[in-house]
Amino acid sequence: MDFSFTEEQRMLADTVGRYIDQEYTFEARKQTLKHPRESFEQHWTQFAELGLLGVNIPQEYGGLGGEAVESLIVMEAFGRGLVVEPYLATAIGATTLIRQAGSDVQKEAMLTAIIAGNLRIALALHEPDRRYDLSPQSTTASPDGNGFVLNGTKTVVLGGNAEQLILAACTGDKSDDESGVTLFCVPCNAAGFEIEEFPNLDGQRSAEIRLRAVHVPADAVLGEVGKGYPVLERVVDRIVAALCAEAVGAMVRLFEMTIQYLKTRKQFGQPLGSLQALQHRAVELLTLVERSRSMALFAASRANNADPAERRRAVSAAKAFIGRASRRLVKEAIQMHGGIGMTEEMSVSHYARRLLCIDLTLGDAAYHTTRFADNSADAD
């Protein structure tokens, strides 16, 4: 057991940490939210220049060749800075999926475009009324000549509008059969492709998508026809592990701000932090933040595990714990800040928004607690 970063990992942490602390300040972020288009391009170019878009891409395609721990390093810093650009969907989700399932041609074309900052890929993981179930039901892909015709609806698309979209569709007989799931990568300007973007509570974007007889060629398939589900689930676990790291970054910052406030805010002639009622709750929050940090590392260390049950258990345990812990932190941080914690101006509410959304993304605490139990051999 060794929890220390390697030299390369430390350098990555320094690079991304410096960028977040110096360039991606809370004020700069406010401008991004006001002028999303311009800032978006500017930030995405910076990500590319810093090499962040290639962290999760193999070296043979010009990337850093990082794994889940490298993603953790980037995402923790992004959590601290509340980065709103859809890094997760493209640079972690799509890259992992292409690495695991893509053909050599697809890898060459897509991974190099992603590194250069020229390709953004959104991930359509959900369908209406299916909550967190990854198995597609209403989206179908029927063979059509050399390719397929796609029909269906996707909701709360991760990454919002993008150049391309990765989605799962049913190619089997039964619409909910996990063995009949195929993954596709579709250009968002294809005929019959309708996309509507929505803002999220936290300043990020999502999209609702309708596919009406969208024709795609055979090489739009990622991986093997009918065998997409296990790949999808594995990639989503990797994304969830990254979300855990992002949550930890946001939690650490929110916690620090709250402690700072307790030290400086005076009422009745004394700092709030001198009150035992608040001190004890602050210590409880510290224990939650520290354990969340441990769990993010646990998830990252098991996100590529060969044994699917062990992988699911670790990732779900982390997401569930961090979901619960961050919910408590969000409530307490706002309460301890009092009125100012309720304002748009103060960053507290922005951390609160992102943490709430992370919990609700790809399985909340309750969902992952159940999934953890489902994957424990002695649960029943």
Add this chain to the structure above:
Amino acid sequence: MELFENTAEQAFRNEVRRFVDTKLPADLRDKVMNFVRYEKEDFQRWHRIIAARGWAGPNWPKEYGGAGWNAIQRKIFDEECFLGFAPRLIPHVNMICPVLQRYGTQEQKKRFLHRIWPLEDWWCQGYSEPGAGSDLASLKTRAERKGDRYIVNGQKIWTTWAHWADWMFCLARTRFEGRPQAGISFLLIDMKSPGVTVRPIISLDGVHDLNEVFLDNVEVPLENLVGAEHEGWTVAKFLLGHERTDLAGVGVAKRFMRFAKQLTRTVRKHDPLMRHRLATLEIDLLAHEWTVMRVLSSDEAGRDPGPAASTLKISSTELQQDIAELMMEGAGPCAVPYVDAARERGWAGSLPRDKVTNAASANFLDWRKVTIFGGTTEVQKNIVAKSVLGL
């Protein structure tokens, strides 16, 4: 970064597991698995079996006959012993030994150290007093110097296993002015001395572990002073801060989790809420365990373990209590009947259910102690708020 047990650590785990499997006497394992109370001889037997394997003092350096293990190995040992249903190791051993190793005179080391691990001398801790619980420095037991000895007068309370003890390490006041912490001395008291009276305190689950100890004109030779006179507080603090693995409690939590699974097995089949609660606590256990490992790994590498280290006792004891609570709720209505005698050795009466079910509710009550002893959770939070968060 290597977040899996390496080959050497796995081999060590297997070695310890095999040792516990083969060397732990069946009757001792049987007691632990059935919540039958241990006797002094049980603890002594197990300590001596460990000593015979050459593992006396998992936490001590080799120069004192310890196993010389690193922090991760100690955690593995603790865990495998608990999971193999071995009796716990006597915590006082890990208090008095490091103290004597660090502060003891050559004579004290020679006289006491080799007898501690095999429990040839049983040690008890004379810290708390009726008026000095969490506020330990307000203790009133006095040791007055008279020629070549101290005359000790006072009362200690909550003294675990004082009725089995040969020796007590004791905090007594030797100076009466100045800061309360500044006039305390660390003394070794022979429990057979005239003037020592031990009176039992029966705990809420019917057990006799705790005692009151009265000290009436007890004569203690000056050579039984440890460290400098009036500087016992430094020694006491060293003792409390010494061992993290004990506080971390991963082993005991895992053992409780096994019992919780056993006791909730039936109800979980048709009660999704119970299944959910069990999973929640298993997740909490993982979060605690990984935090412990993060801290131990930093300790081992000589890095600052950060604030997590000071929160381990708080998290660990809360977790243990939560699991003990689930054990009781798993037993459900069957946790209502309680046959205290079934906890004794050799009892062969009849019970409505098994012995674990019988003990589930009493164990819940017994385990309230962990957030009280060794610094209550509230005192721990006061300390962390001040020293770590700077509030």
